[in-house]
Amino acid sequence: MTVRQPHPIEVRSYEILRSRVDLSPMPPLWRAVAERVIHATADLEYAVDLVTSEDFLVQGWSALRSGAPIVTDEHMTAAGISARETACHADDPAAARMARAAGITRPAAAVRIAYSEVGPGAVWVVGSAPEAIFEIIARRVRPALVVGTPVGFVGAAEAKEALRASGLPQLSNVSEKGGPAVAAAAVNALLYYEQAPQPFGQGAPSHGQGAPSHGQGAPSHGQGAPSYGQGAPSFEQGAP
Numbered sequence: 001m002t003v004r005q006p007h008p009i010e011v012r013s014y015e016i017l018r019s020r021v022d023l024s025p026m027p028p029l030w031r032a033v034a035e036r037v038i039h040a041t042a043d044l045e046y047a048v049d050l051v052t053s054e055d056f057l058v059q060g061w062s063a064l065r066s067g068a069p070i071v072t073d074e075h076m077t078a079a080g081i082s083a084r085e086t087a088c089h090a091d092d093p094a095a096a097r098m099a100r101a102a103g104i105t106r107p108a109a110a111v112r113i114a115y116s117e118v119g120p121g122a123v124w125v126v127g128s129a130p131e132a133i134f135e136i137i138a139r140r141v142r143p144a145l146v147v148g149t150p151v152g153f154v155g156a157a158e159a160k161e162a163l164r165a166s167g168l169p170q171l172s173n174v175s176e177k178g179g180p181a182v183a184a185a186a187v188n189a190l191l192y193y194e195q196a197p198q199p200f201g202q203g204a205p206s207h208g209q210g211a212p213s214h215g216q217g218a219p220s221h222g223q224g225a226p227s228y229g230q231g232a233p234s235f236e237q238g239a240p
Contacts, residue, residue: 017044028054029193033190041181050186057190070086071124079184080181080188089113094109108132111141120143125147127180134162149186151182152176
């Protein structure tokens with residue numbers, strides 16, 4: 001993968017992050033993704049908002065390592081993926097024409113065009129357009145991994161829920177938040193990960209026992225904020 005030297009500010013940011021929340025019970029790739037997303041957003045709640053499995057992430061990592069194409073839903077998502085070129089048809093005039101002719105949204109048309117170009121085995125990255133997720137599911141694109149973290153109050157959470165229910169290898173988040181920076185950070189974490197990860201087997205720790213905590217003396221999110229041990233998704237494959 002891409003070998004990089006992090007900036008001292010990034011190094012310090014990770015030190016602060018790790019003093020605020022303990023993600024050490026997570027399997028390696030999941031931890032790398034969660035830490036980079038939290039680093040990109042300064043939002044500790046992503047420690048429990050992200051949903052995936054280590055096996056899904058290993059599959060995505062292996063595909064990227066082998067040069068699998070990366071398809072993004074829009075240019076803002078593509079711009080955040082710093083280590084690789086991506087395929088993005090958001091502004092393709094052909095997508096606009098297909099959308100009008102087929103009576104579908106432009107993001108859905110962009111998915112159809114991209115799939116005709118890259119075929120099975122790509123890593124699909126959606127940071128903004130819920131319609132792209134629904135089209136990825138409907139098209140049966142046979143992805144290596146779908147990173148789906150669209151943001152918004154209309155359709156975003158529903159699209160991510162549909163992605164989790166689809167059975168596709170995926171990384172998503174439960175809440176309405178998200179966005180291109182989150183999606184790009186997740187992909188960058190996989191691109192920058194250098195060790196060969198192993199599939200996470202039976203007996204994986206769950207968020208409920210030995211879960212990431214804010215740490216002793218660490219500031220909380222405030223009254224009413226969710227804790228990192230209650231109601232969080234499991235690390236095991238097939239978790240909701």
